[in-house]
Amino acid sequence: MEAAPHNQAETELTVTSPEQMRELGRRLAKLLRAGDLVMLSGELGAGKTTLTRGLGEGLGVRGAVTSPTFVIARVHPSLGDGPPLVHVDAYRLAGGLDEMEDLDLDVSLPDSVIVVEWGEGKVEELTEDRLQLVIHRAVGDTTDEVRQVTVTGLGERWIAAGLEALSA
Ligand SMILES: Nc1ncnc2c1ncn2[C@@H]1O[C@H](COP(=O)(O)OP(=O)(O)OP(=O)(O)O)[C@@H](O)[C@H]1O
Numbered sequence: 001m002e003a004a005p006h007n008q009a010e011t012e013l014t015v016t017s018p019e020q021m022r023e024l025g026r027r028l029a030k031l032l033r034a035g036d037l038v039m040l041s042g043e044l045g046a047g048k049t050t051l052t053r054g055l056g057e058g059l060g061v062r063g064a065v066t067s068p069t070f071v072i073a074r075v076h077p078s079l080g081d082g083p084p085l086v087h088v089d090a091y092r093l094a095g096g097l098d099e100m101e102d103l104d105l106d107v108s109l110p111d112s113v114i115v116v117e118w119g120e121g122k123v124e125e126l127t128e129d130r131l132q133l134v135i136h137r138a139v140g141d142t143t144d145e146v147r148q149v150t151v152t153g154l155g156e157r158w159i160a161a162g163l164e165a166l167s168a
């Protein structure tokens with residue numbers, strides 16, 4: 001058996017409804033701070049945007065988090081004094097990071113919480129550390145609401161960040 005790398009923290013949880021997924025986002029928000037990158041993976045309809053909606057609620061940002069059709073990234077400013085949420089749908093971001101930098105988001109990424117759907121192989125270099133969430137259906141059936149979520153914190157930032165609290 002291979003030992004887990006020492007600069008990696010991982011926790012797994014089961015979510016049984018969209019409302020619980022949203023609640024997971026709200027709980028996750030409490031652990032996040034400016035400069036954090038969260039990458040969400042999972043097939044179409046896995047629940048990435050649903051989780052981000054909860055995140056937005058937890059961070060207390062303006063505007064409802066939606067699934068943008070023609071928008072690659074949307075900035076949700078904080079309603080208080082917290083960091084803005086930058087929600088990126090990298091599905092159409094063919095060029096990766098350069099293209100992301102060309103978006104002229106009018107916000108400083110190190111001052112924001114960045115959440116990226118479909119970002120694998122495209123946005124990893126934005127930050128040294130990152131949180132990776134993989135959501136998958138426990139059952140193949142697309143009408144089933146049970147999701148398995150694996151949360152992996154990569155890098156120093158996440159070692160003692162208390163990810164275990166998410167599954168409590
Ligand atoms: N446990 C669950 N968690 C999240 N969503 C669920 C769950 N069970 C059912 N759903 C439903 O699945 C759909 C998830 O849609 P959502 O837009 O969040 O997915 P997505 O991963 O962002 O998809 P896409 O890849 O198209 O962006 C919603 O209609 C939601 O109601």
Ligand SMILES: [Mg+2]
Pocket residue numbers: 048049050067117
């Ligand atoms: Mg989505």
